Amino acid sequence: MSPTIRVKLSIMMFLEFFIWGAWFVTLGTYLLQNLKTTGTQVGVAVLTQSIGAIVAPFIIGLIADRFFSAQKILGVLHLAGAFLLWRASTAADFSAFYPSILTYMILYMPTLALVNSISFRQMKNPQKEFAMIRVLGTLGWIIAGVTIGWLNWEQSGNLGLTFEMAAAASALLGAFSFTLPATPPVKKEGRSTVGEMVGLDAIRLLKNRSYLIFFLASIAICVPLSFYYGFTNPFLNEVGMKSAAGIQSLGQVSEVLFMLLIPVFFARLGVKNMLAIGMLAWVIRYVFFAYGNADTNYWMLIAGIVLHGICYDFFFVTGQIYTDNLAGEQSKSAAQGFITLATYGVGMLIGSLISGQIVDAHKLGNELHSWQAIWLIPAAIAGGVLVAFVLLFKDRNSAPQPDEMLYQETTARLEV
Template identity: 35%
Template sequence: MNIRIRLIILNFLQFFVWGSWLISLGGYMIVTLKFTGVEVGSIFSTMGIASLFMPAIMGILADRFYNAERVLGFCHIIGAALLLLATRITDYPTLYIIMLFNAMFYMPTIALTNTVSYNALEKSGQDIVKSFPPIRVWGTIGFIVAMWAVDFLGFTKSSGQLYVSGISALVLGIYSFTMPKRPPLKSSDARSLANSVGLDAFVLFKTKKMAIFFTFSMLLGAALQITNLFGGSFLDDFKTLYPGTFGVEHPNLLLSISQISETLFILTIPFFLRRFGIKKVMLFSIIAWVFRFGLFAIGNPGDGLFLLILSMIIYGMAFDFFNISGSLFVEREADPKIRASAQGLFMIMTNGLGAFFGGILSGWVVDHFTTNGVRDWESIWFSFAGYALLLAIIFPIIFKYKHQKDEMATAVAH
C-alpha cells in the first residue's frame, strides 16, 4: 500500500480515538452519571497532568530504547484496555483514575504519531514539509467523523462512546506495528529528559517579553477545553425548552462545526501573520474566545441556533490563531539550540498547566451557578467570556512586541 495512504489511515485513527469521547464525555458524566462540574473538570484536567511529563518519557523511550512505532502501538493497546474498562465504571473516583492513566498513554501518542510519520516519509524520500500537512489534516477529519459516528449511534450520553474509542484504539495499536520501523537514535542524537520536557528553555523567562508570552499561554490555555467539557451537557439542558431540535438531538454534529472551522482557519494564518503580526493575531484569538463564550451565553438550539453556529465558526480563529501562531512565535524568538525545548515549554504552559487549571476552575464555575441540579448556563458562559475579555484588555498593554513583517514572513515560510 502507498505510504501516504498508510499514514493517512494512521493519522485518521489517531484522532478518531480522541474524537470519539473528547466532546461528548462531559455530557455523559453530567447527564447520565450525575457528576458535579468539579468532578467533570478534574477528569478532563487529567490530560493536562499527563501532558506535563508523559510525552517526554515516552519520547525518550522511543529515542533511546525501543522502536517508535512499537511504543506507539503499546500505548494505544494499553489505552484501549483502559477505555473498555471505563465503560463499566459509574463512580467518580474509579473513573478519574482510569481516565488519568488513559491520558498518560494517549497524550504521548500525538507526538509519536508525528515521529512515525516523519520517519516513514523520510524513508520514502519525500519532503516532510510539503507531504505531511495534507496527511495530518486527515487527523482532524478523523476527529470529526468520530463525533458524527458517536452522534448517529446515539452514544453521546452513554458509555457507548468509550466502546467506539476503545475498539478503534485497539485497531490502531495493532496497525501501528505495521508501520515502517523507526529504531532508537544514537545516544549522541537522543534528547535528554530536561530537553524533552522543555526545562532547559526556562532560560527564556529571563526575557520579559517571553515571560509574559508564556504566562498568557497558560492563562489562555485554560480556555481551550471548556466548551469541550460542557458543550454537550449545555445543549442537553435545552431538551425541555426545545425538544426535537437539531442541537438537542445531534449535539456532536453541531459541535463538530468547530473542528471544521479549525481546518479552514489554519489556511488563513500565513496571511494574518504577515499582515498584522503575532501580537495582533494573538489578540484576535483572545477576542474570539470572548465571542465564543458570549454567543454560547445568548444562543439556544431554537431561534438562537444561528448564534451557536456562529460561535462554532469563531472557534477556528480562537483556537488556531493562538496555538499555531504562538508556536511560530516561539520558533522565531528562541535560540536555535533550545527551539525544541522551547516548543516543549509552550506545550506545557498551554496543554499542561493551562488545561489542568482550566479543567479545575471551570468545574468550580459550573457548580457555583448550579442550584438543585439546574445550571444557569447564561451566567456560566458570561463568566468565561468575562475572563477572556479581561485577558484581551491586559494582553496588548503589557505584551510589548513590534511587528516586523519580513521576519514573520520568514518564520511562516519555515
C-alpha cells in the first residue's frame, strides 16, 4: 500500500469515528438538559443506532455490494448525513429532533462497513495493515470527546454545537470520500440469495450448542451496555464531573491498550475465560458507578470508565475472533455481520427500550435521579448473564488455538 493511500485511509477512518463520537457520547445529556426530554425518549433516541444496525446489512448487501463503488456511496451518505445533523441541531423539541437523527443513523451505520471494505480492498496483508489504520478511528473518537470537554460545552449548555461540529466533519468526509481509491463492486458468479447478501446464512452456526450460548449471551449483555451508551454522560454531569465527555475518552484509550494485549491474553486464558472476564468487568463497572461520586469515591468513576477496555475488548473482540474461528472460509464475513446484527441490532434495541423507562422510574425531581439504584440494575443483569454463561458454555467445538495447533503438529511429527 502506497504512503498516499495509507494517509487517505487514515484520514477517512479518523473522520468516520470523530463524527460519531462528536455527538453520540453527549446525546443523553443534550436531550435531558436542552430539549427537556424524558429518560424514555433518550432510550428511543439511542435506539436509532440499533435500527441503523439492522438496516445496514440490507443497504450494503443489496445495494453497495452489487451496483455502486463503495467510496461513492460513502461520500453520498456522509453529505446527506451532514445536512441531517445540522437540521437536528436546530430542532426545538424531541418531535422535531427524532426524525432527523433516526434518518441519520440509518444512513450512518452502513458507513461503518463501507470504510472497512474500502480499507481491506487496498491491503495486501489486512492482518498486519488494518490495525494501524483502524486505530485512527479510535483516536478520532477520543479527540472529539476531548474537544467537547476542553470547550466546556456540557457545563455551558452548548451541546447543540456538537451536532454542528459533527455536521462539518461529515461534510468534509463526504467530499473527501470521492478522492479515495476506487472500490467497485466485486463481480460474483451466479446469483446470491437475499439471506446470503445480508449474512443470514451464518445462522447455521447456532447448531453449535457452545456458539448458541455465546450468541444468546451476546444479545443479553448488550442490554446493560445500552445503559452505558445512553446515560453515562448525563450521570457524570449530574454528579458533578467536570469535562465529562473528555474524561470518558479514557475508555477509548483503555480500549486501544487492551486491544494490543488481546493476543497475549487469548493464548493464556482461552475463549471462555476471556468472555467471562469481559462480562465480569461490566458488573464491576456498574457497581463502581453506583457507589462512585465526585468527592471521596471519584476514583470509582474513573475506574468505571477505564474498565471500558476490558468490557469491550475481552467480550466483543474475543467474540469476533471466536466467531471467525467457527465460521467456514466462505462464511466469515456473513458470520461477523450476523453477530453484529444480533448485538448492536437486537440486543441494543431491547436495552434501549427498557433503560430509559428505568431511568424515568428513578427520577427524584429537579432533574435529579437515584443513580445508585439505576446502575445496580444493569450490574445485576450483567451478573445474571455471567453466571448463566459460565455454567452453560462449553468451548468444545471451536477451532484449535495457535498454541494448541503447534502442540498437535509437533506431536504428529514425533509419532511419525
